[in-house]
Amino acid sequence: MSFQTCWRCLSKASDPALNPLRAPQQSWLLFPASTAPFTISASLLALPPKKKGRPAMTEKLVRGAKQTFTKKKKKPTDTNKGRKPAPGxxxxxxxxxxxxxxNALEVHGLQDVSAESITNDGLKGQVLGIPGPIVDRLRAVEAFKVPQGWALFRRPAMLMRKETLEFGKEMEGIAQNEEKKSIRRVYVGERGSGKTLMLLQAMTMAFLKDWVVINIPNAQDLILAQTEYAPLPSTTNPTLYTQRTYTAALLSSISRSNPILTDLQLSQPASTSDLPIPIPPNISLSRLALLGASDPETAWPIFQLLLTELKKPGRPPLTLCLDGLAHVMCNTRYISAPKYQPIHAHDFTIIKFFLDHLSGAEGLPNGGAVLAATSNSNNPVIPTLNLALSQLEGNQAVQRDPFAKYDERVLDVFNKGGVEVQRIGGITKEDARALMEYWARSGVCRQKVDEGFVGEKWSLSGGGVVGELERAVLRMRI
Amino acid sequence: MPPRIQLLQTGRSIAIRSKTSRPLSYPTPLCLRLQQKRMITADQKPLPEAEQNPGPNQEQLPHVSEEAATTGKITGEGGPEVEQGTPVQEVLKRDEKAQENAPKVMQDDAKPSAPKGTRLYSTSARRLAQTQAIINLGPAELEPSGQIYGLPELPLPSTSHIKHRYDPIIKQVTNLLMQDGKLSVAQRNMAMILERLRTAPPPTPDPRRPLLPGAPPTTHLPLNPILYLTLAIDSVAPLLRIRSQKGAAGGGVALQIPIPLGLRQRRRTAVMWILDAATKKRSKGSGRTMFAHKVADELISIAEGKSSVWEKRGGVHRLGVASRANLSFGNRRRPK
Structure with missing residues (x-):
């Protein structure tokens, strides 16, 4: 055994255990932290330092040497940096x-449309503004569509055309309890001729006259299998299907767009057997609709209850609107459960509700209007519908093809009679001029509106088809 | 005895031509040179003439006949015609000796002679204007001849031709937007771009990046979307491009030569920059309006001075200024 000896002082027994009087001495180090006190492994395993100098001549670096053709890949520009958009x-x-x-100019002297002005023949061919509260209600029923040119102008306005004033007079007649109780009408016409706008104008007038409006803004939503569906238990042959989420949304829009419902109350306490939830008596119809909107389970029964309440005597007239009629005249994308067959559109409760009122199977005791518009863009071709509408319109050229298969359920809608078909055509030159002057006063159309200009654009738009007129003046001509 | 070596004389005569003094390529200053290059023939603005010293053949004595004419003018005798030469008849009038020696035809001509016969028909032509005045003696105003909208005002506007019905810049940008030859898609995109410019809030201008001088205030722009588009494009359009000429600097180094661009070229460069910047943007929504909206947003950001296209333009201009010494290389022919 060797002793630990301090060579400086030559003192023996530096072991603190052996010599407790002295503090242990630290060994003196040149680089205390950087070098290990004792190792053999690290320095031996280190790689030799790299030689600095010219690198070895490789083929690539020889001057003038041909390089093999390699296409450099472009790095794809990553445009999706940052936060990704949330679903929807x-x-x-x-x-x-x-x-x-x-940016558009405010049109001075623009009158607003009112309940009185919708029958005023003097306003034919004039552009009238839609009042703000009505705009909110129209928005709630989704009467405005994206491709329409609302975004170009300061505020929404509409042209009082011949068909508009005719409809206003008919509404006035219904309100004054004349013999005709309800209007059941299908609007047909070219693409861009103003069928959907006609529905919007009808809804505007209905709101102005405090009618209750129920609008299905796009019938395609009901058949594309994008909203949930379930069979109605009480129905067989055919089994009816409900779309409870859609019904709840519809109830919500009814409640928001018709403030008159807050003044109307439930006439009698609802029977508890029909409804899954207890309904407080004397509840306002607006609250009732909101109750159904909040719970999709109860949406359809409450919708039915609301409808029966609205048909009680003393209630306001009802306006039902649907856009895109052809979509609800064919098989849907939904599949029936046991047979695995596509379900016909008429087996859905909301569609059936509308078509029953259109065909007259169910009446409107308080009067009102049932309006449907066909669409010429993104619509299915339904020969049966074309046949029925052409015959109702009085077009003798379209006859029943003996070899074609027609859908009897579609024909039944129109066979009961009473459905009118109104063709929306082009506007007159005077109307076109009024419209263009409104555009010019809004600062959107920069040309001089004179007779030659109006005539040219009117002809270009196929005889005053409004959508084409707008394209020709505002969009194409820039 | 060998002849002395004559160092200063050659054995045979060598044709030594004195070195012709080659004129400098542009002796006149730059400002005059630029003016002379204008191709203007209008009388209102004659080209400025450089004052130069008279050459060796100028300022000499005039021609003999010119001198005689001047003398005649001074003395009042009337010398020879300088402008068109003197007719022989006048010379004969002055010179009696010459009259005698003149040929007989000329002597006969000098004597007055009566007309020998008369023609059966009139040879005087009636002026066209007089004839028209006689015809137009009726009612002064013509009745309108069946035009519904009246006659168009002349000259017809340039946009009335079907092939030029769009603004030139609209047509150019539309064609630059076009992919795979689908013009109608490009036109729809163009319409959507202009609609976006119309509806977007007016840009807030950046004083460091001004639009073209003379531009209206930016609040006026949205209602005139074509002007908006034109201003945005023309404001960022570069004035020049840089051509790198290989070997011009020697040693295998390319020489940067600034080349001026024409109007359409400038606009094309700017639009390509804008499209590059727009495609790198991220779309916010979905649907077919997205591309048009991205381009329109880029145009708006140009008007607001935020776009990266401004930096590109500045870079090109900086390079152009740095390499302005190489301008003369741009006009030289390539060495053979």
């Missing part, structure tokens, strides 16, 4: 309806 955000942006353009 992009669609919401696409479907957003803009109703105002702050």
């Amino acid at each position: 955000e992009r669609k919401a942006l696409r479907k957003r309806v803009v109703l105002s353009n702050t």
Whole structure:
């Protein structure tokens, strides 16, 4: 055994255990932290340092040497940096309806449409503004569509055309309890001729006259299998299907768009057997609709209850509107459970509700209007519907093809009689001129509106088809 | 005895031509040179003439006949015609000796002679204007001849031709937007771009990046979307491009030569920059309006001075200024 000896002082027994009087001495180090006190492994395993100098001549670096052709890959530009849009955000942006353009000029002297002015023949061919509260209610029923040109102008306005004033007079007649109780009408016409706008004008007038409006803005939503469906238990042959989420949304829009429902109350306490939830008596119809909107389970029974309440005597007239009639005249994308067959559109309760009122199977005791518009863009071709509408319109050229298969359920809708078909055509030159002057006063159309200009654009638009007129003056001509 | 070596004389005569003094390529200053290059023939603005010293053949004595004419003018006798030469008849009038020696034809001509016969028909032509005045003696105003909208005002506007019905810049940008030859898609995109410019809030201008001088205030722009587009494009359009010429600097180094661009070229460069910047943007929504909206947003950001296209333009201009010494290389022919 060797002793630990301090060579400086040559003192023995530096072991603190052996010599407790002295403090242990630290060994003196040149680089205390950087070098290990004792090792053999690290320095031996280290790689030799790299030689600095010219690198070895490789083929690539020889001057003038041909390089093999290699295509450099471009790095794809990553445009998707940052936060990704939330689900539904992009669609919401696409479907957003803009109703105002702050850059457009305010049109001075623009009258607003009122309950009295809808029958005033002197206003034919004039552009009238839609009052703000009505705009909110129209928005709630989704009467405004994205491709329409609302975003170009300061505020929404509409042209009083011949068909508008005719409809206003008919509404006035219904309100004054003349012999005709209800209007059941299908609007047909070319693409861009103003069928959907006609529905919007009808709804505007209905709101102005305090009618109750129920609007199905796009019938395609009901058949595309994008909203949930379930068979109605009490029905057999045919089994009916409900779309409870859609019904709840419909109830919500009814409640928001018709403030008159707050003044109307439930006439009698609802029977508890029909409804899954207890309904307080004397509840206002607006609250009732909201109750159904909040719970999709109860939406359809409450919708039925609301409808029966609205048909009680003393209630306001009812306006039902549907856009895109052809979509509800064919098989849907939904599949029936046991047979695995596509379900016909008429087996859905909301569609059936509308078509029953259109065909006259169910009446409107308080009067009202049932309006449907066909669409010429993105619509299925339904020969049966074309046949029925052409015959109702009095077009003898379209006859029943003996070899074609026709859908009897579709024909039944129109066979009961009473459905009118109104063709929306082009506007007159005077109307076109009024419209163009409104555009010019809004600062959107920069040309001089004179007879030659109006005539040219009117002809270009196929005889005053409004959508084409707008394209020709505002969009194409820039 | 060998002849002395004559160092200063050659054995045979060598044709030594004195070195012709080659004039400098541009002896006149730059400002005059630029003016002379204008191709203007209008009388209102004659080209400025450079004052130069008279050459060796100028300022000499005039021609003999010119001198005689001047003398005649001074003395009042009337010398020879300088402008068109003196007719022989006048010379004969002055010179009696010459009259005698003149040929007989000329002597006969000098004597007055009566007309020998008369023609059966009139040879005087009636003026066209007089004829028209006689015809137009009726009612002064013509009745309108069946035009519904009246006659168009002349000259017809340039946009009335079907092939030029769009603004030139709209047509150019539309064609630049086009992919795979689908013009109608490009036109729809163009319409959507302009609609976006119409409806977007007016841009807030950046004083560091001004638009073209003479531009209206930016609040006026949205209602005139074509002007908006034109201003945005023309404001960022570069004035020049840089051509790198290989070997011009020697040693295998390319020489940067600034080349001026024409109007359409400038606009094309700017639009390509804008499209590059727009495609790198992220779309916020979905649907077919997205591309048009991205381009329109880029145009708006140009008007607001935020776009990266401004930096590109500045870079090109900086390079152009740095390499302005190489300007003369741009006009030289390539060495053979």
